[in-house]
Amino acid sequence: MSKIKVACPCIFGLESVLSAEVKKLGVQNIEVTDGRVTFMGDLEDVAKANIWLRTAERVLIVLGSFRAETFEELFQGVKALEFENFIRKEDAFPVKGWSLNSKLHSVPDCQSIVKRAIVKRLSEKYGQNWFEETGCRVQVQFSILKNIVTVMLDTSGAGLHKRGYRQNANIAPIKETLAAGIVDLARIRNDSLVYDPFCGSGTLLIEAALYALNIAPGINRRFSAERWSIFSDDTFKRVRREALEQIDRKASFRGYGYDIDPAAVELTQENARKAGVANRFQIAQRDIADFHTDELRALILTNPPYGERMLEVKEAQKIYRTMGRVFERRKYLSYYIISPDEQFEDLFGSGADRRRKLYNGMIKCQLYMYFKGEPEKPAAARQENRNE
Structure with a gap:
């Protein structure tokens, strides 16, 4: 053909x-x-x-x-x-x-x-x-x-975001394909150390691990076209075998996930096991107010909670202020935070070094990226054209 x-x-x-x-x-x-x-x-x-x-x-x-x-x-x-x-x-x-x-x-x-x-x-x-x-x-x-x-x-059948590891999810999960995009933008490497202090169902951490270990996201699922006559020559099987050979099993990637909800902690652990990367993580119950890392170099990727009703919005904004207090702005610590709240930078207390408009389902969000170390003032940051 x-x-x-x-x-x-x-x-x-x-x-x-x-x-x-x-x-x-x-x-x-x-x-x-x-x-x-x-x-x-x-x-x-x-x-x-x-x-x-x-x-x-x-x-x-x-x-x-x-x-x-x-x-x-x-x-x-x-x-x-x-x-x-x-x-x-x-x-x-x-x-x-x-x-x-x-x-x-x-x-x-x-x-x-x-x-x-x-x-x-x-x-x-x-x-x-x-x-x-x-x-x-x-x-x-x-x-x-x-x-x-x-x-x-x-040719796919079920959407490609359905990797197979997340049959269960928490109340507001981030889509796997969106999480993978954030991971790519964060430039995850095979030796990266990644944190998610709102791990939810573990999607960001798991996608980071798959990326770092060079594990093909569709390696463990099936596709509609595999049953088509034109693919009867085992094309998909051959590509899967090649993908298995390309997994970087020597990668030193590590991930840490925290959530205040014990059910989310258990769910992240379960999904990580299904994805085959559970041994790369340490998952624990912890409030965002207690977040801290002594690591010299780390990436923090997270999808913090947000609310649709007024009370929930106020609670979410309180969390953003706490994040701004506990997320240290120092060299080699980078933060990638997705949020639909247009006031996020003011609440967080510093303007992002870069922003990118993304959609989490039908909700318009911004990915706020902080990677330069010392914080800027939000108002000054907004005067610059940092939108991509």
Whole structure:
């Protein structure tokens, strides 16, 4: 099969991080747009992307794009795509999608047209008019943005943030892919020492360990495309074996996690065991007011609590003030704190050295990065353009 176009959506704000990850795959024609990175590759690259990419939400094969303002144009555009290269006559091919700022705005109608067009295409190729769809599932996705239709196949199945280690979570978990992006921005190394004083379900610590030890995030899970006929040559198994060989078992990475909630401590320990990195951590119950480290060099990555109701917001802001008091600003201690509170820097007591806008689910946040040692005054810090 010739080179195929692959699209990997990501959380807004992590495009540059994902692009750097994709470059490491050795693929060609990498393009970055809002919330998405695309590239040209082969089937092995599809497997590598699923198993190795830490900040991608999915890996999608792009069958084609075209303009459509009528249902007939939509039907003919879809029918022209080579579905038979991926879908056998016995396979299931459900369709889902969305439309935005387009003349074809009825998603159910578009869904029906796309399905009929695929059936027509496969009927002509396989010489049959009825498809039982009892075989493996090949999920078809379409998007219609400003009358441009893009048709894709989802190779991942469950979202790539589902690594397999976090079947249980606390009340407000940070998404694994977002945590991995923060870890990348913090420049974790194989000898890093990482703290999370609000460890919750352990996601930031676990993603830091996976990164430091060069453990592929998808190494222990399965993907929809593994059951497709075009991957019957054990492509995914081969990529997994290679990933196992690349784990840095000699890395000296260590992590410390604290939480005031004993249930969170237990949950972090459980998830770390599932991820296979529990021996890298020390987890304990501790209040943020008691946080301290004597280490000369360390990284503090954390997602402190925040509230939606007024009382909860006041409690969260009290915590931010405490953080500002106990987080020492000295050389070789770096802090990466994600929060939706626009007053965070004032409450924390110093302006961040850099900020990056990120989304935790649907909540707009800032990643506040402190790495220069001596604190700045928040007002002075805001006068500089540090937003990325």
